[in-house]
Structures are given as structure tokens and as C-alpha cells.
Amino acid sequence: MSLAEINENVKLAREYALLGNYSSAVVCYQGVLEQIKKYLYSVRDTSLLQKWQQVLQEINEETKQVREIMATLESFQLESTPSKPSSFGQENDIMPVHVEHRPSPCVPRKSSGPHKESKGHGNRLSAGPRNQPRPSPRVVNGEKGKPQKGKEKKENPSKPKDDKNKAEGVETEVKRFDRGGExxxxxxxxxxxxxxxxxxxxxxxxxxxxxxxxxxxxxxxxxxxxxxxxxxxxxxxxxxxxxxxxxxxxxxxxxxxxxxxxxxxxxxxxxxxxxxxxxxxxxxxxxxxxxxxxxxxxxxxxxxxxxxxxxxxxxxxxxxxxxxxxxxxxxxxxxxxxxxxxxxxxxxxxxxxxxxxxxxxxxxxxxxxxxxxxxPSAKGRVELLKINLKELELANDVNMDKIAEQMEGYSGADITNVCRDASLMAMRRRIEGLTPEEIRNLSKDEMHMPTTMADFETALRKVSKSVSAADLEKYEKWIAEFGSC
CATH class of the missing domain: 3.40.50.300 (P-loop containing nucleotide triphosphate hydrolases)
Structure with missing residues (x-):
């Protein structure tokens, strides 16, 4: 797992949230949380570990906000079900439109007051409360926990609505497949x-x-x-x-x-x-x-x-x-x-x-x-060669079309093996006859040797195809009888 993957998944989660695709955003956020938790096990530097724990808390808060929006939308749908004209006032009639174009929950990352409970929630895919405790069910039942006390004055204008949304948000947060028992x-x-x-x-x-x-x-x-x-x-x-x-x-x-x-x-x-x-x-x-x-x-x-x-x-x-x-x-x-x-x-x-x-x-x-x-077809073999050799330096005499022509009947795995073997040929020539001490002392510049056409020809003689003509005939016969493309 690389930091680039974590960064890319965070961007994707926020992009989904901006587009209003909250369910997909939550799935991506959960994957990011799981990745960060796994990455924390490999961090040994204390200061770096604290920074990553802060990032984990911020991602948790963003996930919490997205879940609260989902809970709010679900509550509107439930309220609109019994009676359309009588249950909605003039203000409520325009609420679904307003919520649909609500800005992304990923931007206000600094807000930490009413969302502190979310720190205790892990990924839905985590194996249990190993790192962080799950929230007390009393929060769902409407009781006000200690983290809420200092915030009462600030939240008084919309307190009943916020409490409802928080309760629903917590219920959505702990949504996890659990049959319990054995x-x-x-x-x-x-x-x-x-x-x-x-x-x-x-x-x-x-x-x-x-x-x-x-x-x-x-x-x-x-x-x-x-x-x-x-x-x-x-x-x-x-x-x-x-x-x-x-x-x-x-x-x-x-x-x-x-x-x-x-x-x-x-x-x-x-x-x-x-x-x-x-x-x-x-x-x-x-x-x-x-x-x-x-x-x-x-x-x-x-x-x-x-x-x-x-x-x-x-x-x-x-x-x-x-x-x-x-x-x-x-x-x-x-x-x-x-x-x-x-x-x-x-x-x-x-x-x-x-x-x-x-x-x-x-x-x-x-x-x-x-x-x-x-x-792979002839065209596919050329594409496979390009994919396998994109990070390898090739000599000017390498002709991929000619190599692909000689690999007729090779599978994709066979072509990868040919490329891997050819990429090692130059190294084998360079260390031939050297002692272990001399090999260890070789510099990076001395190991800089491009792969030549002769290396591929040698590799082709060493690596044979793994699929026989009789096997191919059996596959083609079965697919002709039962295939459904």
C-alpha cells in the first residue's frame, strides 16, 4: 500500500461527495480509513504517528458529516411517505431541492464540536473494536453525552433537529453486518x-x-x-x-x-x-x-x-x-x-x-x-510487450513487432516471463566471473545496461509456451457448445 493510493482514494471520496453520490463516498471513505489503520502499524516515528492519527480523525469527521447528510435525506423521504399535501408546509416543500444541491461535507474539515463522537467509529470492514471503541447505544436513545455539554448555547436554535440528525447519523454509522452469537x-x-x-x-x-x-x-x-x-x-x-x-x-x-x-x-x-x-x-x-x-x-x-x-x-x-x-x-x-x-x-x-x-x-x-x-492476438502481444517493458530501457535494435510474431501461442503470463527473463540478461553478463564482494561494490551507473534484441531472442529460446494446441481445441469446442458472449 502506498501513500499515493491513500491520497487518490481520499480525492475520489470527496469528489463523490461533491457530486451528491453519498453512498459511494461513504464506501470510499471506509476504504481510506482501513488503509490508514493498516499503514499506522508500519509507522515507527512517534511524531509521524501523531500526524497520521490526526489525519485519521479528520477523515472520520468527514465520513460522519456525509453519513449525517444521508440520514437527513432518509428522514425527509420517510416524512414525505404518509401524506404528500398535508404533511409538508411551504418551507418543507422546497427542502428536498435544497438538500440535493448541498455543498460537499468534505470542505469544512475544521469543525470538531458536534462531531467529536465520530472519533470512536471505525470502518465497517474492520474486524472489531481493536483500535477504537464503538459508541454507546445510549447516544442513539436520545441521551446527551458529556462531549455535548459545552455546545448547548451554540446549538439552541436548531437543537431538536440536530439531535434527531445526530441520532440517525449514529445509527447509520454503526451499520455493519453482524448476526452475533456463534x-x-x-x-x-x-x-x-x-x-x-x-x-x-x-x-x-x-x-x-x-x-x-x-x-x-x-x-x-x-x-x-x-x-x-x-x-x-x-x-x-x-x-x-x-x-x-x-x-x-x-x-x-x-x-x-x-x-x-x-x-x-x-x-x-x-x-x-x-x-x-x-x-x-x-x-x-x-x-x-x-x-x-x-x-x-x-x-x-x-x-x-x-x-x-x-x-x-x-x-x-x-x-x-x-x-x-x-x-x-x-x-x-x-x-x-x-x-x-x-x-x-x-x-x-x-x-x-x-x-x-x-x-x-x-x-x-x-x-x-x-x-x-x-x-492474445498479434496486436495484443505487442500491447502486452509495451505494458511489461514501459519501465525498462531498451536498445535501439529492439523490434517489438518481430518479438510478438515469434511469440505466437504464448499466453499473457508466458509473455511476462519472457520480458522478465530478457530484462535480467544484461545483469547476468555484467556479474559473470565477479566475486560476491565485487558484485556488492558495483555502482548504479555500472548496472545501467539497456536490454537488447539479442536478450529477447535468448529469452525466447529459454521460455516455452505453456498452452498446447490440444488444450486450445478443448476450450474452443466447449465455448462453441455452451458459450454466451
Missing amino acids: DRDLIETLERDIISQNPNVTWDDIADLEEAKKLLKEAVVLPMWMPEFFKGIRRPWKGVLMVGPPGTGKTLLAKAVATECRTTFFNVSSSTLTSKYRGESEKLVRLLFEMARFYAPTTIFIDEIDSICSRRGNSEEHEASRRVKAELLVQMDGVGGTSENDPSKMVMVLAATNFPWDIDEALRRRLEKRIYIPL
């Missing part, structure tokens, strides 16, 4: 798989695969931007399966979805949903989807899904494995209803596999879009 440990296990930080993978970092990127944007991004359009028969896809040989960019596409789409992102593997205790695995599956609906809009990414939901009915299948598959299928069938009427409550399952022929038929039906992620 399920609490399982919930914390799943919360560790929520990606709150930014994976920093954009669509531009992925060469080629334009059709796959277009489909993922249509399945995740557009329903958020055009909620009125994606209803009824045009409801969002509830499942997308990415099929292809290893190393073609399936996991990278999922990271780009997490970066670009700004939804709550669960990165789930088979180990996440596996427990040695009887009945806990299927309970983890149920809790995962309940949490996804609670934090919606959500994307659940399941890598190597064939390891979780392989074909049922085999003689070697264990009873516990069959129960987990059944629970997964039941939960996926219940996901679609959450997004039919409100795309902002959308839960989409994004899955990837190298063995699509091993997937259960019922799961294949629930993953409505099945797309093929092929080996």
Missing part, C-alpha cells in the same frame, strides 16, 4: 476477503480482450449509471463465467472490476468457504451472500470455481461437498431478485475457471454469461 467468527473470516483497498488495475492495464471488458462494463458499471434502464427483462446479469487457458488475464479482469466499478468486492477462494466442522461450510456460503446483499452493490469473485462446484453425482463425491454445492446454487438463485427492482442493490457473481467441462450443469445455467478469454 456466527461472529465466521463473519469476520468473510470480512477479511472484502477488498477495501484499491488493487490499482485499470482497463488500460489489460491488453486486448476488448469484448470481455465491454461485457464486464455492461454487467457491473452500466446498471449503476443507468438504474432506470436496467429493469425487468433488462435486469443486470447475475453471473458471469470467464473461461480460458491459464495466464490469459481472467484474474486481472476481476481486479480491474474491483478498481473501476467501485462496488464492494469479495475475493473468494475454495479455502474461504471450507471448514473442518460439520455444517460450517454451507453456513459460510449463506453468510457470504447475506453479507453481499447487505453491502450491495457487490461483486463476488470466485477464482477456480470448478474446485468448489464440480459436477455432482460422482461416486467419489463427499456428502459435505454436495451440501456446499447445493447451498451455493440456492443462494445464487436468490441473488437475481435483489437487483430486479433496484440495480443499486445488485449482487453479481464473477467466476473464473480453467476447467469449464468439470462445472456442474446447474451452476452453468446460473452463470448466465459465459465468455472465452483467448490467447
Whole structure:
């Protein structure tokens, strides 16, 4: 995690708040708070630690203000529901318009009086009250806490309204998925798989695969931007399966979805949903989807899904494995209803596999879009070379088109391995025959050696492709029969 990422996420949160997209702003703020808390563990300088704690407090106050605005808007909606003409006066009729154009809550960062309670609130994704205590429920019940005493005169003109908003703001602040009891440990296990930080993978970092990127944007991004359009028969896809040989960019596409789409992102593997205790695995599956609906809009990414939901009915299948598959299928069938009427409550399952022929038929039906992620084309190989070599100094004789032509049949991972091996060739030549002491004493200028065309040719002879023609034929045959692009 870098300070640049924290800075970028703070800017994004404030931008969402300025645009009035308060729910997305809160999600970004929560990610920033979690990032800062993790960064604090690595800080050893006391003065620097105090400065970061002050920043954490200020971000907490900004988050509190955004939540208070959300609570205020919700209270207006609740008041307007019973009777439209009689319950609103002349002044209240124009209030929704006034609140909609309210300025960003991120600007007045100096205000610390009525918002001091927010210091105790952590991120909704934190594992518990490890660093900061949660607020007393008595504040919600209307009692005035000690931090309020010195502020009574200043807040008298609007005291009843402010007290109401504060109570509602605190209720929104502590909104966190918590079933309590014996399920609490399982919930914390799943919360560790929520990606709150930014994976920093954009669509531009992925060469080629334009059709796959277009489909993922249509399945995740557009329903958020055009909620009125994606209803009824045009409801969002509830499942997308990415099929292809290893190393073609399936996991990278999922990271780009997490970066670009700004939804709550669960990165789930088979180990996440596996427990040695009887009945806990299927309970983890149920809790995962309940949490996804609670934090919606959500994307659940399941890598190597064939390891979780392989074909049922085999003689070697264990009873516990069959129960987990059944629970997964039941939960996926219940996901679609959450997004039919409100795309902002959308839960989409994004899955990837190298063995699509091993997937259960019922799961294949629930993953409505099945797309093929092929080996990179000639143009894609050139783009991959440019992406991998953008930080490397190349000699004048390097011809990327010629290198890409020689790498036909290579996957994206294979091309990365060729570039990495070629980048080390100059260093290997330089240290050949030197003693360990001489290697340690080499200066930075002496190690400044550009990579040449000969280095790439040597690397190509050492690194072979990892996907056979027979494997490609199996993928193409499966996608021709079951694909849904």
C-alpha cells in the first residue's frame, strides 16, 4: 500500500461527495480509513504517528458529516411517505431541492464540536473494536453525552433537529453486518476477503480482450449509471463465467472490476468457504451472500470455481461437498431478485475457471454469461510487450513487432516471463566471473545496461509456451457448445 493510493482514494471520496453520490463516498471513505489503520502499524516515528492519527480523525469527521447528510435525506423521504399535501408546509416543500444541491461535507474539515463522537467509529470492514471503541447505544436513545455539554448555547436554535440528525447519523454509522452469537467468527473470516483497498488495475492495464471488458462494463458499471434502464427483462446479469487457458488475464479482469466499478468486492477462494466442522461450510456460503446483499452493490469473485462446484453425482463425491454445492446454487438463485427492482442493490457473481467441462450443469445455467478469454492476438502481444517493458530501457535494435510474431501461442503470463527473463540478461553478463564482494561494490551507473534484441531472442529460446494446441481445441469446442458472449 502506498501513500499515493491513500491520497487518490481520499480525492475520489470527496469528489463523490461533491457530486451528491453519498453512498459511494461513504464506501470510499471506509476504504481510506482501513488503509490508514493498516499503514499506522508500519509507522515507527512517534511524531509521524501523531500526524497520521490526526489525519485519521479528520477523515472520520468527514465520513460522519456525509453519513449525517444521508440520514437527513432518509428522514425527509420517510416524512414525505404518509401524506404528500398535508404533511409538508411551504418551507418543507422546497427542502428536498435544497438538500440535493448541498455543498460537499468534505470542505469544512475544521469543525470538531458536534462531531467529536465520530472519533470512536471505525470502518465497517474492520474486524472489531481493536483500535477504537464503538459508541454507546445510549447516544442513539436520545441521551446527551458529556462531549455535548459545552455546545448547548451554540446549538439552541436548531437543537431538536440536530439531535434527531445526530441520532440517525449514529445509527447509520454503526451499520455493519453482524448476526452475533456463534456466527461472529465466521463473519469476520468473510470480512477479511472484502477488498477495501484499491488493487490499482485499470482497463488500460489489460491488453486486448476488448469484448470481455465491454461485457464486464455492461454487467457491473452500466446498471449503476443507468438504474432506470436496467429493469425487468433488462435486469443486470447475475453471473458471469470467464473461461480460458491459464495466464490469459481472467484474474486481472476481476481486479480491474474491483478498481473501476467501485462496488464492494469479495475475493473468494475454495479455502474461504471450507471448514473442518460439520455444517460450517454451507453456513459460510449463506453468510457470504447475506453479507453481499447487505453491502450491495457487490461483486463476488470466485477464482477456480470448478474446485468448489464440480459436477455432482460422482461416486467419489463427499456428502459435505454436495451440501456446499447445493447451498451455493440456492443462494445464487436468490441473488437475481435483489437487483430486479433496484440495480443499486445488485449482487453479481464473477467466476473464473480453467476447467469449464468439470462445472456442474446447474451452476452453468446460473452463470448466465459465459465468455472465452483467448490467447492474445498479434496486436495484443505487442500491447502486452509495451505494458511489461514501459519501465525498462531498451536498445535501439529492439523490434517489438518481430518479438510478438515469434511469440505466437504464448499466453499473457508466458509473455511476462519472457520480458522478465530478457530484462535480467544484461545483469547476468555484467556479474559473470565477479566475486560476491565485487558484485556488492558495483555502482548504479555500472548496472545501467539497456536490454537488447539479442536478450529477447535468448529469452525466447529459454521460455516455452505453456498452452498446447490440444488444450486450445478443448476450450474452443466447449465455448462453441455452451458459450454466451
